[in-house]
Amino acid sequence: MAQTTAHQAPPVQHAVRPAEAKAPARARRWRAVTPWLFLAAPLVLLGVFTYAPVANMIAYSFTDWDGISPELHYTGVENYTELFTRPALFQVFFVSAYYLAASVVQIVLALYFATILSFDIRFRNLFKGLLFFPYLINGVAIGFVFLYFFQDGGTLDTVLGLFGAGGHRAWLGTAESANSSMAGVSVWRYLGLNFVLFLGAIQSIPGELYEAAELDGANRWQQFRHIIAPSIRPILSLTVILSISGSLSAFEIPYIMTGGATGTETFVIQTVKLAFQFNKTGLASAAAIVLLLIILGVTWVQRRLVPDEKVDLV
Amino acid sequence: MVHIRIRTRTTTFAGALVATALLTAACTGSGGSAKGADAKAPTDPKKVSGTITVLTHKTDLVQDGTMKRYADEFNKIYPKVTVKFDAITDYEGEVKIRMNTENYGDVLMIPGVIPKADYPRFFASLGTEAERSKKYRFTAFTTVGGKTYGQSPMGSIPGFTYNKKVWSQAGITKWPTTPAEFLADLKQIKTKTASIPYYTNFKDMWPMTAWTFANGSLSCDVQANNKLTTTDPWAKNGGELRTVDTLLYDIVHDGYAEKDPTTTAWEASKTKLAKGQIATMWLGSWATVQMQGAAKSVGTNPDDIGFMPFPAQVDGKYCPVTSPDYNQAVNIHSAHKEAARAWIDWFTDKSGYADSQLTISPLKSAPLPAILKPYEDAGVKFIELDQTKGAQVNAIDNESEIGLNKPDYRQDLVDIARGAKKQSLESFFADLSKRWTAAQKSAGQ
Numbered sequence: 048m049a050q051t052t053a054h055q056a057p058p059v060q061h062a063v064r065p066a067e068a069k070a071p072a073r074a075r076r077w078r079a080v081t082p083w084l085f086l087a088a089p090l091v092l093l094g095v096f097t098y099a100p101v102a103n104m105i106a107y108s109f110t111d112w113d114g115i116s117p118e119l120h121y122t123g124v125e126n127y128t129e130l131f132t133r134p135a136l137f138q139v140f141f142v143s144a145y146y147l148a149a150s151v152v153q154i155v156l157a158l159y160f161a162t163i164l165s166f167d168i169r170f171r172n173l174f175k176g177l178l179f180f181p182y183l184i185n186g187v188a189i190g191f192v193f194l195y196f197f198q199d200g201g202t203l204d205t206v207l208g209l210f211g212a213g214g215h216r217a218w219l220g221t222a223e224s225a226n227s228s229m230a231g232v233s234v235w236r237y238l239g240l241n242f243v244l245f246l247g248a249i250q251s252i253p254g255e256l257y258e259a260a261e262l263d264g265a266n267r268w269q270q271f272r273h274i275i276a277p278s279i280r281p282i283l284s285l286t287v288i289l290s291i292s293g294s295l296s297a298f299e300i301p302y303i304m305t306g307g308a309t310g311t312e313t314f315v316i317q318t319v320k321l322a323f324q325f326n327k328t329g330l331a332s333a334a335a336i337v338l339l340l341i342i343l344g345v346t347w348v349q350r351r352l353v354p355d356e357k358v359d360l361v
Numbered sequence: 362m363v364h365i366r367i368r369t370r371t372t373t374f375a376g377a378l379v380a381t382a383l384l385t386a387a388c389t390g391s392g393g394s395a396k397g398a399d400a401k402a403p404t405d406p407k408k409v410s411g412t413i414t415v416l417t418h419k420t421d422l423v424q425d426g427t428m429k430r431y432a433d434e435f436n437k438i439y440p441k442v443t444v445k446f447d448a449i450t451d452y453e454g455e456v457k458i459r460m461n462t463e464n465y466g467d468v469l470m471i472p473g474v475i476p477k478a479d480y481p482r483f484f485a486s487l488g489t490e491a492e493r494s495k496k497y498r499f500t501a502f503t504t505v506g507g508k509t510y511g512q513s514p515m516g517s518i519p520g521f522t523y524n525k526k527v528w529s530q531a532g533i534t535k536w537p538t539t540p541a542e543f544l545a546d547l548k549q550i551k552t553k554t555a556s557i558p559y560y561t562n563f564k565d566m567w568p569m570t571a572w573t574f575a576n577g578s579l580s581c582d583v584q585a586n587n588k589l590t591t592t593d594p595w596a597k598n599g600g601e602l603r604t605v606d607t608l609l610y611d612i613v614h615d616g617y618a619e620k621d622p623t624t625t626a627w628e629a630s631k632t633k634l635a636k637g638q639i640a641t642m643w644l645g646s647w648a649t650v651q652m653q654g655a656a657k658s659v660g661t662n663p664d665d666i667g668f669m670p671f672p673a674q675v676d677g678k679y680c681p682v683t684s685p686d687y688n689q690a691v692n693i694h695s696a697h698k699e700a701a702r703a704w705i706d707w708f709t710d711k712s713g714y715a716d717s718q719l720t721i722s723p724l725k726s727a728p729l730p731a732i733l734k735p736y737e738d739a740g741v742k743f744i745e746l747d748q749t750k751g752a753q754v755n756a757i758d759n760e761s762e763i764g765l766n767k768p769d770y771r772q773d774l775v776d777i778a779r780g781a782k783k784q785s786l787e788s789f790f791a792d793l794s795k796r797w798t799a800a801q802k803s804a805g806q
Contacts, residue, residue, distance in 0.1 A: 113759075115457060116479050194564075199621035217621035221781045225623065306566055308772040309623060309781055323454065324767050325759045326474060 107332040114328035126333035136334070142226055142313050146297045149230035150237075150290035154283075157238050161245035162271055175246070182239035190303030193232045197304075222310030229300050229311065236300070237293070241286050248279035284353050291349070292342045314338055400485035400691040400702040403439075410441035411697030413467035413704060418452035418687065431714070435707050442700045463694040467701040470687030471503065471511045473766065477752035480510040484690040485698050487512060487705065497709070497723050499685035501748040511688030513723055514708050515715035517645040518670075518681040518733075518743065519574035522652055525667040527556045527640040536669045536679075536739065540608040543672040547617040547641070556640040559612050560630055563622035563775055566768035571643055573765045574682060575605045577746050579673040581680035587750040589765075590757060593798055595790040602765075603790060604673070606774055609643075610786055613778035622775055631655035635666070647686070649732045650719045668732055670741060679741045683721055753804075761800035763793060 108126055112119035130136060160178055164171055181189070196202040197218035204215055219225040252274060260270050276283075298315040301307060307316040318338070322331030403409040415428075422428050423446045432444040447466060449455050456472045459465045460483060475483065486508040487493065493509050494500045503511035531550040537543040547558035562568035576594070577585030579601045594602035612618055619625065619639075633639040635656035642648075646668055653663035670679040689708065691701040708714060715722040719730045729737060736743075758765050770793065776782035777789055 113476065115460060115475055117482060194624060198624040201624070215620070217623060219623035220621055220779075305564070305623060306768070306772075308563070308566075308769070309776050320769070321762075323457075323474070324764060324769075325762050326476070327759065327762075 104332045104335060107329055108336050110329045112328045112332075113326040114322060115326065119329070122329065126330045127337070129330060130333055130337060136317065137314075139312050139314050139317050140295070142301075142311060143294045143297065145226040145230040146233060146294035146313075147291065149234045150294055153234045153238055154241060154286055154290060156234070157241035157245055157286075158283075160238075161242050161249055162275060165246060165249040165275075175242075178242050179239035181236050182243075184236075186236070186299040187303055189232065189236055190300055193228075193300075194304055197228055219305055219309065219311075225305060225309050225311050229304060232300050232304075233293075233297065241290075244282050244286060245279060248282040249275055252278050284349070288346050288349055291345055295342055295345070296338060398485045398693050398698075400487060400695075400698040400705075402706055403699040403703050406439050406703065407441070409439060409699045409703055411700040412443040412445060413695070413697050413700050414445045414447055415704065416447045416449060416452075416456060416466035416469040418449060418470060420448040420450055423448035431708065431712050434712065435704065438707065438711075439700070439703050442697075442703060444704060463692075465692055465694075467692055467695040467697055468689055468704050469692060471690050476755055477503075477505060480505045480690075481508070483693055484510040485693045485695070485702075486510055487691070487702065496725060498683065498721070498725055498745065499688070499723060501745070502685050502751065503688050503690070504748070505752075511690040512705055512709050513685030513688045514712070515647070515686050515718055516683050516721035516723060517647040517686060518683050518721070519571055519578075519643070519645050520671065520681060521641050521669045522634065522644050522648050523641040523667050523669060524556070524634055524637045524639070524665055526662075526665045527554055527637045528667070530554050531640075537672040538674050540604065540611070540672055543608065544611055544615065544617070547612065548615070550640045551617055554637075554640070556637055557619050557633075558617040559619075559641045559643075560625065560633070560639040561613070561618050561622045561775060562625050562627055562630060562642065563772060564625040565627040566772070568627070568642070568644060569768040569771040569775075570766050571645060572605055572609055572771060573602070574645070574684060575671045576601050577682040577744060578671050578680045579604055579675075581675035581678070581742065581744060583744050583747050585682075586746040586748060586754060589754045590750050590801060593794045595794045595797070600790075600794075605671075606771070606790070607786070608672075609771065610774055610778045613775050618775075618779075622779070632659055635659050635661050635663075637661070637665075646730075646732060647718060647720050650717075667735070670736070677740075679736075679739065680744050681736070681741060683743050683745050685723070686720070756804040757797065757800045760804035761796040763796055763800075 107119075109121060109123060110119040111122045111125075160174075164174055164178075198204075199217050199220075200215045203218060204213070207213060217224075218228045256274050257270060260274060265273070296315050297313045298319075301311045301313055302316050302319070305311045307313070307320065312320075314334070315338070318331045318334045321327045321334060417423065417428070419428065428446050428448075432446075435444060436442065452470065453472050453474060456465060456469060457474050460472070460475070465483075471480070471484070480503060488509060489507055490500050490504040490509045491507070493512075497512060499513045499516055500509045502513070503509055527550060528546070531546070531553040533546050533549060537546050550556055550558040576589075577583070582588070585601060592600075594600050595606070596603065613622075630639060630642065631652055632655045634642060634652055636659055649666055649668055652666040656663040656666060670681045673679070689705045691698055691705065695701050709723050715727070716730065719732045721729065721733075754765075763770055773782060774786075774789065777784050777786060
């Protein structure tokens, strides 16, 4: 990227020199350079903050680095061998099933709300705001808020008490209820994002289609089934991919709320503990690479099963 | 070597990721370190100068100006030294990462995750142990190859912080001497008072790690820590941690702990103990001053906060283990090592910090704090564990991924005890034993 910026002619020169015959050549050169100038900033950021650290991580995954010592040794694929000979390390993926189930609920709900709110109903913008709001809150804050929410005799118990289902429950007390509760929190948090994506896609459908459909006597369900659903398919499949990778790499909510205790440890929490609790940075890097490969693999399979079709409505 | 790594990082991206990445790793490994550097005490306090940065985890003391007042006092003797404080909330996590560079203050607390064997790479020596141990406690904890690298400004002993009023309401006048007696006492508290007999602080995690500090007080053996490298701490006959962990298991299993440990709150627990809603917590002597503070703020009597040792005796005597808090050390890359050393010496010897925290002074000549008066009366024998094999114990601990000083395995223990995790205590201990002894073989040497 540095080279590209070096090619940039100083603006002062540009202004002083008469345009003359060289102008078309220079203009052409500018035209070639301009897109790269626009790209420069994001590419540099991407390189420095994504690819360079990933390269480092790959390097660490082949060493026995403890994260502190200036000394590290190349150990070949030893970390990967260790990972795959310890099946217990992969058992934590069962926890992801809770988040996966939750994301099904999340997508259905988001789709439902997006469809309803794309039609003209009262307080439409208010509801849009309400649904999107949780996504704007910092994940750490959400963790703390819900810790009080799920406390024995906390907010949730109090609210249930209003409906006569009072009593004290340890919502985070067992693995099943803790994981379900936290998957619920993740639905609450990410529903807004899915909702906005769907809403945007739905609103790009030309209005005449609905009018025509209504003239033909199609009801709301038929409109959804034959107009909305097919036209937002690319967004839908994108959301599914995001949900699966999100479920596999669930981290901040369980980390803040339980720290992985009581059977809520996810793969990322386990990796963090390997790296920062037991000083096995090399092994943890390998685990992170494996997770990356798993997610890439799942995405690839999914793209093969549901190919990206072009949507052509009109 | 650090510079090399950073330069490589910025020039490589895209392209052959793996190839460059391996190169990066190779660079990290090379390069020397200023081994054997010393931070000597200045001969003339008036001459030593420089601005030093002190990294500290005591964010509260920096915010309320206490540390500033210490610095002012310090300046009366060392007028040319400017002391700046860098208070870090996530001390362990942040400092560990900063230590990959040379820029980690002039004086810092040694993070717990740094392997002892690496101390000479990171810190300047404060002198030989032979000479320092004449005057100071806890020197063995930071000694590598005969040289000492850190000095704790205060020490503490583990024990049960308890509400005296609640315990006497339940009709208990004497400290229990065995785990069984302790359990019986908790039972009495449960039946006779409205208090929660024991509070785990499960959710806040670190209080769960304090149980490890009971190691040594059951056998009264100063070699207890070194023995971890050769013996199984959860062995059926005589594993010390087995007894300790069994007590925790029994407390939870018999229903003497709070109902929902997963949502405990440390800050609120202080007030609850002060009010008598909680009877007992296993912490350290350092916690007393905080509990008394809580008592003052809710209007209960601070003198009701008591402190008692682990219920085990050898020859009729309790043997609590004294141990240091974070050890202060001098950054080996510091440009003002003399000034940094001066700060550590002054803070250890003259600041009165240990006293203000009601903890054990690092000076061997200083008397015990008032809170430990009942200990002296009860004829308690304080012991300090031999730390010769401390580095090896850490290596085994990391290799086995058990974490003697991490909350995880005790959280599992509590989950098993309250039935949230289906496993028997026996098989849990057997698993710990297996992992520990296997790691002894691979990492113990």
